Amino acid sequence: MNLTRPPTRPQWNAVVLGGGDPNDPLAAAHHVHVKTLIPVAGHPMALHVLRALRDSGRVGRITYVGPTTPDMDPLIDVRVTDQGQLLRNLEAGVQALGDTGARVLVSTADIPMLRPEELRDLLDEAPDAALVYPVVRRQDCEAAYPGVQRTFVKVRDGIFTGGNLFLLDPGLVGKFLPRLREVLAARKAPLKLAALIGPSVLLKLLTGRLTVKTLEEKVSAILQVPARALITPHASVGTDIDKEDDLTLAERILRA
Template sequence: MSRAALVLAGVRPGRDPLAEFAGVTHKALIPIGGVTMLERVVAALRESGRIDRIVVSIDRPELATLEGVEVLRSATSLSASVAEAFEATGAPLLVTTADHALLEPAWVRHFLDHLPDTDVAAGLARSDRVQAAAPETKRTYLRFADGAFSGCNLFYLRDMRAMAAVRLWREVEAERKKPWKLLRRLGLGAILAHLTGRLTLARAAARVGALAGCTAGVVEMPFGRAAIDVDKPDDLILVRRLIEQG
């Protein structure tokens, strides 16, 4: 089965403090070990052996000049960029981000090999695995009855019904760092289950799918580093050290 991958590499509206900190125009172009984060992500996708087509979404297409990579001009938000790319590539589509500099081919293979039978899926890692891999990292965790999880910047859109989830993403994008606001959208039953410690990750995913009008599931990633992306200077320093250490 032919499978495309989308790498989100654009700059959000306004200034990019991390890019400024690193002395480049785009976070995706920050070098780590002499190789830009964008190049690292593209290489991991290629080396996974599971991706036939790689598309980069960036607001300045002339900056993404990687051989064999298609380039689309990004929209004003991540979700809008995904929606436009999904229309262009069709399904299925793997989505990740250019700041996922630690991405490894094995992680891509594990994610794709363990996809649930749902329209859309997301990769998440348990907090204990993340902290064991990098005790100093500070991640945002969603807490459920069966554990606390952090996103791994890996998403899968199986068919065009997954566009419903992209539309819901657009509605809640501003709330991604505010778990309680996201929880409120799940409804009173989910809130009560959360307060009483009964809301599981699977139940939450099913509820999100129902809200969107499609089916949704998760892939638990056994790799703690898969939850580490580069959002701030501390992340960049950590990721550079981890890569130097091998």
């Protein structure tokens, strides 16, 4: 009697957002079309992200949105042309995956320090919600990368920076994407943003009295889908490459 269990099918597909502004000064300084193609430790930074996805053992199909290099292409199942806007790229990438029944990991291509085991840990810990957004505590970022400069937000539960990837149910993208567009459009208009968030929640946020649970509830109400935060200790999730100092850090970490 054969008791060998069949191999587990990956639970996730992935969309990697590798587009960008061709006028980005960091990309121009390194003579590439977009910054995600800048070499780090001898390879485009996007290639490190693709390898982490493949080596995690949790990801099936990968859609890549944006320009690629020949050494990246074997790791990609579907290539999608940069649509020029973040949410358009997200929507096009999810559509290109097709209806496979798997949940979707969406990642930017500028987090080259992400390791397969960190990604595996994050995906295995992810709650079952329509939208999951990983966040990293400040002390975890500073312990992993002393002196790293990130944007942090203080809430009652601690001081956090946002991750550069999130998890979603592809069947609900059409439901929350219009509301997400509305939020992003209001982010530079304080009165509109306050109206969306609500004055009491905004006041708590500004004074550091907001809790993660309250924020989850408010985001769920705004987007009209269940949304959860996922606190992860993996600083690489919240450390993207925006400037030369970030490149120097990534080069040192990856070569070590």
